[in-house]
Structure formats: C-alpha cells, structure tokens
Amino acid sequence: MTDSENTGSLADGGISRRSLIKAGLFVPLGGLALAACSSGAAETPASSSPPPSAASSSAGGGTTSFEGVTLQIGTNPGDLPALEEYAAGWKALTGGNAVVAVVPYAERAIKFAGLVAAQDPAIDLLYGDPAFTHKFGERLYMDLSDKLDTSQLLSSVVDAHKVNGKLLAAPLSSDMMMFIYNKEMFAAAGADPENPPATFDALYALADKLHVGDRFGMVLPWLAAYARTYWVAMYNGSGQKMFNEDNTQVLFNNADGLAVFDSIKKGLDTKFYDPNVLSDPGADQDTAILFAQGKGASQLGTSQYWSMAYTGKDTLLKPENVGVASIPAITAGKGGTVNAFEGVGVNKYTSNPEACLSFLEYMTSKDAQKKMMTEGKSGLPAVRSDVLTDPDVVKIFPIGGVLAKQGSLPSSGWPTPFDTYPVFDKAVNGISKNGDSAQQALDSAVKGCNDLITKYLSA
Incomplete structure (x- = not known):
C-alpha cells in the first residue's frame, strides 16, 4: 500500500x-x-x-x-x-x-x-x-x-x-471485510433488520424490494479494479485453496470457483448491485460515502466504512440503523471473508x-x-x-462481536508474486459488459492466472 x-x-x-x-x-x-x-x-x-x-x-x-x-x-x-x-x-x-x-x-x-x-x-x-x-x-x-x-x-x-x-x-x-447494511431499508423490504439474509441468493431475492428510485440493494465497485477482492471474500467460504503454496498452480478451477462467478452474475443481472457505481473511479471510498448518505442499502467493507456510516462526518444515517453482519455465504453455513x-x-x-x-x-x-x-x-x-x-x-x-465471529472464518487474501487483479477485472467485466456466462468468466480467470504463472516461472 x-x-x-x-x-x-x-x-x-x-x-x-x-x-x-x-x-x-x-x-x-x-x-x-x-x-x-x-x-x-x-x-x-x-x-x-x-x-x-x-x-x-x-x-x-x-x-x-x-x-x-x-x-x-x-x-x-x-x-x-x-x-x-x-x-x-x-x-x-x-x-x-x-x-x-x-x-x-x-x-x-x-x-x-x-x-x-x-x-x-x-x-x-x-x-x-x-x-x-x-x-x-x-x-x-x-x-x-x-x-x-x-x-x-x-x-x-x-x-x-x-x-x-x-x-x-x-x-x-x-x-476484515464485513456486510454493512441499512436496517431501516431492509426492514422496509420485508427482511428481519437484526438478522439479514445469510446467503447471497437470499440477498438477491430482495433486489426488487430494495430498489427504490435510484437506490439499489448494494453499492459495490465491481469494475473499479477491485473485483478480485470481492471474489476472494466470496470464494473463501468454500474452504478451498485459490493457489498452491508456491503459487505455481491454479486451484480455483472447480465447482466453488464457478459458483462465485455464478453468484456475481446473478447479482448483476438482478440489479442487486447498483449498476451506476460499478466503475466508480473513487472505488469503495466513494461507495462508502454513498452508503453513509442513504444512497445504497448495503455494502461490503471493513470497520472503517462501518465507522463512516455509524458516526462519520458525512453520514446521514442514524447510528441505530447501521447494521453489521458476517458476509453472506454462497452455500448456507459456509461463510468467509478477506x-x-x-x-x-x-x-x-x-x-x-x-x-x-x-x-x-x-x-x-x-x-x-x-x-x-x-x-x-x-x-x-x-x-x-x-x-x-x-x-x-x-x-x-x-x-x-461480529469481527470476533468472522475471525474464525477463512480469510486468506492468497498473496502472489504477480498481479492477478487485472485478471479478475477482465472476467467480471466480461459478465457485466459482454453478457459472458459464469463458465466463461471462470475460464478467463483461470487462463489469465495460468499465463501469469508461466511468465513468472520463465522470468
């Protein structure tokens, strides 16, 4: 950094x-x-x-x-x-x-x-x-x-x-990354404000009800060079490895890796993710401000972004309406974070x-x-x-307490000696802009990482 x-x-x-x-x-x-x-x-x-x-x-x-x-x-x-x-x-x-x-x-x-x-x-x-x-x-x-x-x-x-x-x-x-949400908005959508949906599919089911005017279910800058971060937070719930120990083999070319891209596609297709901020040049700093101003029903972020919404100088939210929970899982009961x-x-x-x-x-x-x-x-x-x-x-x-609970969940960032961020940006961009399938996105990410590994080993 x-x-x-x-x-x-x-x-x-x-x-x-x-x-x-x-x-x-x-x-x-x-x-x-x-x-x-x-x-x-x-x-x-x-x-x-x-x-x-x-x-x-x-x-x-x-x-x-x-x-x-x-x-x-x-x-x-x-x-x-x-x-x-x-x-x-x-x-x-x-x-x-x-x-x-x-x-x-x-x-x-x-x-x-x-x-x-x-x-x-x-x-x-x-x-x-x-x-x-x-x-x-x-x-x-x-x-x-x-x-x-x-x-x-x-x-x-x-x-x-x-x-x-x-x-x-x-x-x-x-x-570490957590699910930060507006209790009042989730209650209005028919969800339990104290126990928000624990899976992404359950979140996406609320997409239409959380979409009010120009406000959507989640403000998340998927296309602002941070796709890998959010992908890893979702993938970690599987308990599977992303790479082998010396970063010479891709290990996410599996059903769990495919499930993450499938979940991302569902969220984009249902417009649970605000389509207007996907490429926000200010990335998650801007979307955190939007959430604090009541312009999004949820976000993924660290304790900094909870703090911004809870008592920050830019917040328009009441502290009692700022909820925090573990990141929803793709498979019920198998959560992770980064x-x-x-x-x-x-x-x-x-x-x-x-x-x-x-x-x-x-x-x-x-x-x-x-x-x-x-x-x-x-x-x-x-x-x-x-x-x-x-x-x-x-x-x-x-x-x-939420942070302590998440501290028992898989949270590796899978560090590598080569930059895989552009690889995942390309894969998610393919879904969002080209209508690629989850399988096409996975294939793109696997090929991109394999190309980097080949270059790394031959350097």
Whole structure:
C-alpha cells in the first residue's frame, strides 16, 4: 500500500484501508530477486532464539528487564501510531526502548531483500503482512510457532500469518471485510433488520424490494479494479485453496470457483448491485460515502466504512440503523471473508531475539490490546476475541462481536508474486459488459492466472 493509504483513527472515520487488501497481496518481483541472490541465505543459522515462552499473562511481555536494549521497528504509516503506543507500554513494563520508523512501501521489498542478502540485524522487528511473509519466508522472518502464545488470538488472523504451517508474524490487528447494511431499508423490504439474509441468493431475492428510485440493494465497485477482492471474500467460504503454496498452480478451477462467478452474475443481472457505481473511479471510498448518505442499502467493507456510516462526518444515517453482519455465504453455513490486517515479524538476524519476543508478547496481550482500543488513537481493532467482546470495548466498538465471529472464518487474501487483479477485472467485466456466462468468466480467470504463472516461472 502507499504511504497515504493507511492513516487516520477510529475517531475521524477509521483507518483508511482502501488499498490495504489489494496492495498487500502483491510484492514486486524486483525486491524478491535480490533476496534470491543471497547465496545460501536460507540455510544460514539465525541469531540464537529464546526457548518457547509460556502462555503470557494478561499484561504480556514477561517480567524480564530489557533496560539498555533498543529495538528498531520498520513498519508502514498506518501501523505507526499503534506500534508507538505499544512501544511506550513495553518500555513501562520492561525498561526497553523501541524506535518505530516507516519503511516506505516503494522501498520496502528492496530494503527487506537487502536484509537477507547482508544478513543484516539493523531492523529487529519487521512489517509482516501476509504478502511479505509469504514471499520472504524464513529467509528473513523468524519462526514464532513455538515462541508466541496465540491461544486467545483470532484463528483466521493467525493462520493468515503462517507460511507452510509456520507462524512468521504476530498479528497486529484484525480488520476484515464485513456486510454493512441499512436496517431501516431492509426492514422496509420485508427482511428481519437484526438478522439479514445469510446467503447471497437470499440477498438477491430482495433486489426488487430494495430498489427504490435510484437506490439499489448494494453499492459495490465491481469494475473499479477491485473485483478480485470481492471474489476472494466470496470464494473463501468454500474452504478451498485459490493457489498452491508456491503459487505455481491454479486451484480455483472447480465447482466453488464457478459458483462465485455464478453468484456475481446473478447479482448483476438482478440489479442487486447498483449498476451506476460499478466503475466508480473513487472505488469503495466513494461507495462508502454513498452508503453513509442513504444512497445504497448495503455494502461490503471493513470497520472503517462501518465507522463512516455509524458516526462519520458525512453520514446521514442514524447510528441505530447501521447494521453489521458476517458476509453472506454462497452455500448456507459456509461463510468467509478477506483480511485487511497486518502483522509484525522478527528479523531472523536480530541481535535481540529475547527482547523482540517480549515486545510481541506485550503487543498481543489482553491488557495492551484493550488499552489500544479504549485509550489509543490508532483505530486498529484488536486481534483478541476476549478484547473485542469486552464490555468496555463494546461500548465504543459495538461491532466487536461480529469481527470476533468472522475471525474464525477463512480469510486468506492468497498473496502472489504477480498481479492477478487485472485478471479478475477482465472476467467480471466480461459478465457485466459482454453478457459472458459464469463458465466463461471462470475460464478467463483461470487462463489469465495460468499465463501469469508461466511468465513468472520463465522470468
């Protein structure tokens, strides 16, 4: 993501996650080529690691003093406020210092590749979203599997930070895509406003009743370069993989992949999706504003967009009319979502492994996460279910329970070293503009991804 894409707080409308889901799925090949050139780096022993830690206390971070130790943390702009808050709390607990600095997105892959090539310990804790952990793997990130207690963390968030079954980053937050809807409009359409339809087919059945004047059932920019994001959120409910582990095989050429395109076609054909905003140049930022102004009955979005509609400066909605639920499923009872969260990993070459783990233990502890949500300014939602459902947190973040529930659902963004977004844009455009069948759309997406894989392997 770019440095301007991830700033703000819950108080002023939430973290701007517009391109977080998208940009986090693709790391340019150039930076990775440098990492690959480090002869034998993958086999070089890392700094000595501490033994597995016991389950952390509610405060986390342990009782060991790290006075005199200074950790360097490289991150992105949006995570800076939260990490600075955690750094202050960790210092108060252990005496250790942590200096948080932004590594610009345009430089991040090259910078991290350089750490691998030089076995450089200069940055102790690293930005660790799934795209980076998948592409650099254990060449750069320490395996935290037996070193960090994750028993109270949302399972799908933890799983998203695993590579080949190994945990390579500690989750920093838990934001993910949800179904956000106007309770009043759904009630007028004959639906239960507290229990909206749980499947897309049931949603589409309300298309005519939700279409009032120039308002439609959902404002969603399918054709504004985000088709892959929404497709993945729907496909994840199947529990099937999109690609194999090394991204050299397409695995969505199946009945579940076809069902997603079929569902998209139904939604477009019934005009459940507002046909006037499909190609909105402002994409989901614009459609979120339209929803907040009562110009759409629902949307898919992260907690930022709930916040914009709930109490944002542009909203025309009453807070009690802004509903949130898990994303509807294609097959009843098999829901999914797509992640918009990031993590923090340990540089395997760090000179301060014990201090790094202490920092991560504190960062993921109940006390620290609750403090972030009740007193912090970052706007990032907690990664612990016991914090998201804590009464004090629910008072200011009433959708915590929904987020905690979705945290148990499949949420992988299926990061790849090549950009598959244009492939899915083309497939959905074919449905919308050319009247292509679901099978034609699937065939187009499969061929497009196979072509990218061939180019990737031959590069």
